[in-house]
Amino acid sequence: METRDPLERTELTFLLGMAFQLVLSEFVSRLDTAGYDDLRPVHGLVFQALRGSGATSSELGEHLGVTKQAAGQIIDDLEERGYVARQPHPAGGRRKLVVLTPKALDHLVVAGRILHELEAQLADRLRDAGLQLPRTELAAVVRALAGDSIPPLRPVW
Numbered sequence: 350m351e352t353r354d355p356l357e358r359t360e361l362t363f364l365l366g367m368a369f370q371l372v373l374s375e376f377v378s379r380l381d382t383a384g385y386d387d388l389r390p391v392h393g394l395v396f397q398a399l400r401g402s403g404a405t406s407s408e409l410g411e412h413l414g415v416t417k418q419a420a421g422q423i424i425d426d427l428e429e430r431g432y433v434a435r436q437p438h439p440a441g442g443r444r445k446l447v448v449l450t451p452k453a454l455d456h457l458v459v460a461g462r463i464l465h466e467l468e469a470q471l472a473d474r475l476r477d478a479g480l481q482l483p484r485t486e487l488a489a490v491v492r493a494l495a496g497d498s499i500p501p502l503r504p505v506w
Contacts, residue, residue: 372467379463385456387430393460394502395423396453399433403448414503432456 356364373390380388391413398404398412410420424447427433432453438444449457472482491499 372471376460376464376467379467380460383459383463385459388432388456391423392427392432395427396432396449396457398501399447399449399453400457403436403446405438405444406447409447412501414501427453 352358359367377390380386394413395409398409404412406420406424407417409424410417413420413423415423424433424435428435432450433447434450435445435447438446468482475481
């Protein structure tokens with residue numbers, strides 16, 4: 350069946366990339382408006398990796414797919430801004446545990462609210478067009494390609 354919309358003939362990787370880019374751009378714009386214009390998407394990935402008990406800079410680098418030095422630079426920057434703190438590691442030694450501060454936890458609450466609002470608005474627009482968010486289909490694509498070992502989302506864009 351021929352379609353009039355050229356996007357429907359676009360390569361899947363481009364469609365997924367464009368959708369991700371557009372949603373992320375709108376999300377970042379709304380976060381900026383909410384007072385978090387000092388953060389970028391990579392910082393959100395860092396916050397997600399540090400949720401709970403925190404991580405060492407080596408663990409964070411591994412999670413993000415960057416060197417320990419690059420992770421250390423991100424940590425230094427976020428520490429200067431008051432979003433993370435270094436604490437002695439519970440196992441002792443010279444290692445430091447990087448943890449989120451109350452400022453970062455507040456950000457996560459606001460970011461979560463904004464993301465849910467954005468998703469609901471997008472779902473409403475799709476519903477008006479007789480569609481729904483393709484969450485199940487996208488999850489199936491991820492499972493088909495990754496199986497049970499779901500990789501972390503890394504800042505490769």
